Amino acid sequence: MKDAGHLFRFAGLFVVAFLVFLVVRGYVVPKTFGQYGHYRGAAIGEIAQHPVKFAGHQTCEGCHSDIADTKTKGAHAHVNCEACHGALFQNLPAPPQPKGTLYERFVALIVPPPPPAPPILLHADDPATVVPTKPDTLVLCVRCHTASAAKPKGFPQVDPTVHMGGIPCETCHNPHSPAIGSDAGQGAAASPAPGGAK
Amino acid sequence: MNISRRHLLILLPAAAVAWKYVEAGEPEASPNYQMSEHWWGMLINIPKCIGCGNCVRACQTENDVPDGYFRTWVERYHVTDTNMTTPEVISPDGGKEGFPVAQEDAGKYFFVPKMCNHCADSPCTQVCPVGATFVSPDGVVLIDPTYCLGCAYCVQACPYGCRYIHPTKKVADKCTLCYHRITKGLTTACCEACPTGARQLADLKNPNDPIHEFLKTHPVQVLKPQMATGAKAYYFGLDGSVR
Numbered sequence: 001m002k003d004a005g006h007l008f009r010f011a012g013l014f015v016v017a018f019l020v021f022l023v024v025r026g027y028v029v030p031k032t033f034g035q036y037g038h039y040r041g042a043a044i045g046e047i048a049q050h051p052v053k054f055a056g057h058q059t060c061e062g063c064h065s066d067i068a069d070t071k072t073k074g075a076h077a078h079v080n081c082e083a084c085h086g087a088l089f090q091n092l093p094a095p096p097q098p099k100g101t102l103y104e105r106f107v108a109l110i111v112p113p114p115p116p117a118p119p120i121l122l123h124a125d126d127p128a129t130v131v132p133t134k135p136d137t138l139v140l141c142v143r144c145h146t147a148s149a150a151k152p153k154g155f156p157q158v159d160p161t162v163h164m165g166g167i168p169c170e171t172c173h174n175p176h177s178p179a180i181g182s183d184a185g186q187g188a189a190a191s192p193a194p195g196g197a198k
Numbered sequence: 199m200n201i202s203r204r205h206l207l208i209l210l211p212a213a214a215v216a217w218k219y220v221e222a223g224e225p226e227a228s229p230n231y232q233m234s235e236h237w238w239g240m241l242i243n244i245p246k247c248i249g250c251g252n253c254v255r256a257c258q259t260e261n262d263v264p265d266g267y268f269r270t271w272v273e274r275y276h277v278t279d280t281n282m283t284t285p286e287v288i289s290p291d292g293g294k295e296g297f298p299v300a301q302e303d304a305g306k307y308f309f310v311p312k313m314c315n316h317c318a319d320s321p322c323t324q325v326c327p328v329g330a331t332f333v334s335p336d337g338v339v340l341i342d343p344t345y346c347l348g349c350a351y352c353v354q355a356c357p358y359g360c361r362y363i364h365p366t367k368k369v370a371d372k373c374t375l376c377y378h379r380i381t382k383g384l385t386t387a388c389c390e391a392c393p394t395g396a397r398q399l400a401d402l403k404n405p406n407d408p409i410h411e412f413l414k415t416h417p418v419q420v421l422k423p424q425m426a427t428g429a430k431a432y433y434f435g436l437d438g439s440v441r
Contacts, residue, residue, distance in 0.1 A: 012201075019209065039332035043342035044233070050378035053260045054387045079393040083252055087259050087387075113344055117262060143296055144250045144393055150274055150300035150307035151248045155394070 027103070050117055053087040055124045056080075063127075067176055074177025075156070084140055084175065088123030088132045095119065137169035231381045236336040237403040238375055239430030240386075241412060242311050244437075246396035249274055249309040254294040256391030260376060267362050268292040269373040270313035270388055277439045278305035285439040310433075310440055311397060313388070314339060314360040314373035315421060318428030322352040322361060331370065337402075337430060338375045346370050357425050375399075400432070 035041030060081040061068040071077050082088075094116070099105065123130040147157035158164075164172075172180060201209070249272055257263060257270045272293030276286040290297065293309075300307045316339050323331045323339060330345035331352055346369035353361045353370060364371040376386035384390070385399045400409035412418075412434075419436040420429040433440075 016209070033329070036335050037332055038329040040329070040342050040345055043332075043345070044334050044340065044377075046342075046344075047340055047374055047377050048231075048381045050261070050374075052379055052382065052384065054256060054379075054384075054390045056384045056390060076393075078395055080390050082256070083391045083393045087256070143252075144248055146296075146299065148249075148297070148299045148307075149302045149304070150276075150297060150309065152245055155248055 051120050053089050053120060053122070054082050055088070055122050057082070059124045062124075070174070070176045074174075074179060076176060076178060084135055085132060086135075088130055089120045090130050092119040092121055137175060138164075138166070141169040141173075141175070233335040235403060236380075236401050237430075238337045238380060239316060239400040239402050239409070239432060240313065240375070240389075241398040241400050241409055241418070242431060242433050243396045243398070244308055244310060244433060244435035246394045247272070247309040247311055248394055248396075249293060249297045250393060251292075251294045251296050252391040252393060253311060253388035253397060254292045256387040257373070258294070260379075260387035261374070263371075264365055266291075267365070267371070269360075269371070270311065272297075273310045273312060274300075274307060275310060275437065275439060276300070276305055276307050277437065282439055306437070308435075308437060310436075311388075312358065312360070312421075313431060314356075314375070315358055315427065315429035315431040316373075316375055318430065320427060321355045321357060321425075325351045325355040327351065334377075338377055338380075339372070340374055340377060341370050341372060343367060343369045343371075357422050357427065358429075400430075402430070 030040045030042065032041035032043075033039065036044075057080040064081075067081075071079075097116070100108070121130055123132060142160045145156060145158055145160075147159050151157055169175065251272060253270055254268060254272060257268075258265075261269060263269050270292075271289055273287050273289045274293070274297050276288075288297065297309075316333075316337060318333065318337065320333060320339050323333055326332075327349065328345055328347055329342075330347070331339065331341045333339050348363055348368045348370065350363050350370065353363060356372075361370050361372045363369070376384070376388075379386060380399065386397075389397045389399050398409065398412075401407045402409065413432070416434050418432040418434050420427075420432060421436075421440065422429070
């Protein structure tokens with residue numbers, strides 16, 4: 001029986017090593033690892049924290065209901081505001097980061113965390129500070145409406161060199177309801193321009 | 199072996215600390231969003247795409263995608279009737295600024311918007327050695343940038359070429375299906391910016407989502423179905439020449 005004591009001591013060593021392993025693992029493995037699967041569950045929430053830049057047409061229509069009403073009558077009814085106006089935001093200076101615990105700073109030394117997304121201010125949150133610039137229709141409209149055999153046949157297409165000759169599109173067309181006649185731009189032409197929509 | 203009082207005093211606190219971490223508490227859930235109620239996908243209507251590049255620019259703006267890298271891009275296929283198997287495919291700068299004018303009567307042209315297919319059985323998540331990329335419970339393939347080593351194994355594994363190594367963060371990056379937007383009730387930036395409705399976010403678990411009516415009445419296809427990835431980017435009007 002005296003020799004069996006060696007085995008028990010050896011087993012005890014394993015138990016101690018296992019406990020040390022559990023303690024170290026407890027510190028090293030993130031708390032949410034394995035919550036949903038073989039990954040860090042908290043990462044899902046962190047990804048969802050990314051700032052939203054495209055406010056969504058519902059946000060725009062909250063204030064610009066007159067434009068929304070104009071749009072519903074025309075061919076651009078289903079073109080969302082930010083498809084043409086872009087995301088209206090400006091970047092803000094990054095706030096100072098908290099220093100974190102000693103352990104977190106130690107981990108950051110080994111694995112530098114990715115820099116957080118810079119904070120932004122949306123036009124919808126502060127219309128006076130974030131002022132939109134009017135899109136240049138000579139660039140904006142031709143991006144979609146330049147005639148090309150690759151585009152769907154039913155889509156209105158023009159040859160920009162023939163159709164407008166450098167005159168901005170909104171001279172004749174109201175971009176929010178582009179058909180000439182009902183709610184046209186200021187200088188609406190009486191007859192269709194050459195190279196017009198096919 | 200007799201455990202002495204001294205040994206017991208050493209072992210018990212260690213065991214207590216270990217047990218605390220074994221029984222780690224549940225992390226907090228999002229208050230207004232239940233992952234179990236959603237299963238996200240995307241519907242891409244090829245006959246509606248005009249190749250304007252709005253989606254590519256919107257994605258780069260919304261997600262701070264560096265220049266020259268793409269979470270979504272648009273390809274233009276040119277298929278001639280004499281050569282159906284090797285189409286000419288172009289995607290200048292991801293189609294961000296549109297495409298050169300195509301010639302009439304030179305064959306069949308069409309645009310194919312590409313993005314992460316958010317596969318249910320995604321090859322990219324299966325090869326990650328550290329559990330940095332995963333399919334979330336609501337069906338979105340995501341990357342944990344704090345866990346990613348940047349080994350690029352997933353970049354090679356994706357059959358659709360949807361991943362890249364971020365040039366400054368040095369970790370894998372890809373489409374998140376605008377997870378920060380869809381969890382707030384918004385649509386993705388590419389869908390928001392698409393002028394023709396060629397892209398539509400789809401919640402396959404939501405019975406009121408118009409996707410169900412569309413899927414019931416229209417034939418759709420996924421890219422590379424033979425790879426059995428469980429892709430959830432459904433293409434309507436997809437030509438057989440698309441790879």
